[in-house]
Amino acid sequence: MSFARAPFTALACPLDGAPLQHGGACWRCEAGHSFDIASQGYINLLPVQHKRSKDPGDSKEMVAARRRFLEAGHYRPIADAVAAALIELGAAHTDELACLDAGCGEGYYLRCVAESVGEAHNLSLVGLDISKWAVLAAARRDPHTCWIVGSNARLPILPGTLDAVLCLFGFPVHAEFARVLSPGGILLQLDTGPSHLLALxxxxxxxxxxxxxxxxxxxxxxxxxxxxxxxxxxxxEGAALIADLLTMTPHLYRTSPAGRERAAALTRLALGAEVRLRAYRRLASA
Structure with missing residues (x-):
């Protein structure tokens, strides 16, 4: 299915909040703060003073494990449900849709959204993650989306410029989501349910x-x-895919060495997924 893709340009300087202007191989604000575009196409808008560690977010290994697991299709029903809700609640009311995935990982869900949106819409997508490894992987797969290394706590996006925000298995910062959404904009927030991956x-x-x-x-x-x-x-099926699932989740670091050994011994695992998707509308008075 074909669709029009428009670049997302409503970026804000992470240091002073001023609009960023694209010129050449960088983005720059009026105060002269400049941010280079990486050779892979993404932008790092996470200043060192906003980092809590030298290399925050998911590691290179976690990103690779998540990419392999998601591309095997096991979470495709979740991606389809998110895309359907976005089209029904957001895209149904406009010919243009500017959407942020706040905590985009390696970009799987935004790619599924892009595949699902019809040709009647102009689609402007931006994916943000605090992990540079995740954003690097996303940018390599999809050059049409604006990929940003940044933090949900300080979204480098101008106020009121988004029609929709996705926060999927992520860390919501609702005040920031309300700031960047236009009045009537949609927030889709997805959280796990009690039985999610219970067998594991x-x-x-x-x-x-x-x-x-x-x-x-x-x-x-x-x-x-x-x-x-x-x-x-x-x-x-297979120890490698089971290991990928464990590696891509916080459970890898919460379980004991004995628990990781029990998981490593598995060659087949039947699982259930359970998620809750909530849709919020940004109030005009926010």
Whole structure:
């Protein structure tokens, strides 16, 4: 399916919030702060003073594991559900759609969105992640999207310039999402449910802690317009793919060496996925 792709240009300087202008091989604000475009096409808008570590976010190994797992198609139902909700709630009301994936990883979900949006829409996509390895991998796969190394805590995006924000398995900063969304803009937030990857968690942990309760109250500046639960089963064949799943999740670092050994001994694993997708609308008064 063909569609029009428009560049996303409403970038803000991460140091002073001023608009960035694209010129040559860099983006620059009026104050003279300049940010080079990497040879792979992405932009690093995460100043060193905003980092909490030398190399924040997912490691190169985690990104590679996630890429292999996602490309095997096991989470495609999640990607399809996100794309369908975005088209129904966001793209249905406009011919142009500017969408940010806040915590984009290696870009899988934005690529699926691009595949799903019809030719009647002009699509302007921007993916942001704090991991330079994730953004590097995303930029190599899709040169038509604006890829940014940055933080959800300080989105380098001008106020009110987005129609939609995706936060999928991520770390939501609702005040920032409200700032960059236009009035009536859509936030799609996806979180795991109690049974998500339960079979794996029962193997790697000595006991399963109760899942934290999700707050059903809409975040400030938003109204809840819809929520959907998605659950499905899938099976992993081979130790390598099981290892990829564990490596791409926080469970790798939360489990003990004994738990990791039990997972490494597996050659087949039947799993269930459970997620909740909530759609919020940005209030005009935000």
């Amino acid at each position: 968690r029962e193997i790697i942990y000595p006991s399963i802690k109760p899942e934290r309760m999700l707050d059903d109250a809409p975040p400030a500046g938003f109204e809840l317009i819809e929520q959907r639960r998605l659950a499905f089963d899938f099976e992993l």
